[in-house]
Amino acid sequence: MWKRVEAIILVVILCSKLVSGGSIVPCYFIFGDSLSDAGNNNDLITMAKVNYSPYGIDFPRGIATGRFTNGRTVADFINSLHIPNNNATKCVDEINQAVKIFNTKLKKLVDYFNANLPGAKFTFINLYAMQSLSPIGLISSSPCCKVLRSDFQCEPNSTPCRNRNLHAFMDGFHPTESVNRFAATISFGTLLPLFAHPLNISQLINTDINNVLQI
Secondary structure, eight states: OOOOOOOEEEEEEOOOOTTTTTOOOEEEEESTTTOOOSSGGGGSSSSSOEEEEETTTTGGGGGSSSSSSSSSSHHHHHHHTTOOHHHHHHHHHHHHHHHHHHHHHHHHHHHHHHOOOOTTEEEOOOHHHHHOOOOOOOOEESSSSOOSSOOOOOOTTTTOOOGGGGGSSSSSSOOOHHHHHHHHHEEEEEEEEEEESOOHHHHHHHHHHHHTTOO
């Protein structure tokens, strides 16, 4: 189990017209929080940015791009697939409960969008529900980096753990690349509506491709 505060990712895939020499794979948008951020926060006036080491240590060329992990995010993997104290723990539990309520209502909103916005396909990927699963090989849920900051992010230029593939979390909140890969794989192929509603990513893409080919 890799339990921390986990928000949601809402994936929106828009149908694109098939043109000569063009791709039949539709474009997509991902709405989420820092779990799917590829560096947007770098240009914002906020403390919630991670454009410094050790973040990005396992990203190509070891660059800290602003992704809140040691490597790639769940969104990156989808694209490539066609120490908190007791008080903090209590806070995490309260936020997780709020996320659970939010996610339940979000499913209804996704259904509404699919029914009333022709030409667009929406699906809901529930990372909160995936917390009950354990990727094979993970042995530690402790942060991989030194965490002293009040926002649970890594101390700048601190030395991370060596075996990052064995850790569920890069800092006190965000998963490592290993967990992101695991979550993306589930998102892409799961048949359980608990994790993907109403379709998984693969079904969503194939549905849009079939629609395009019929045009």
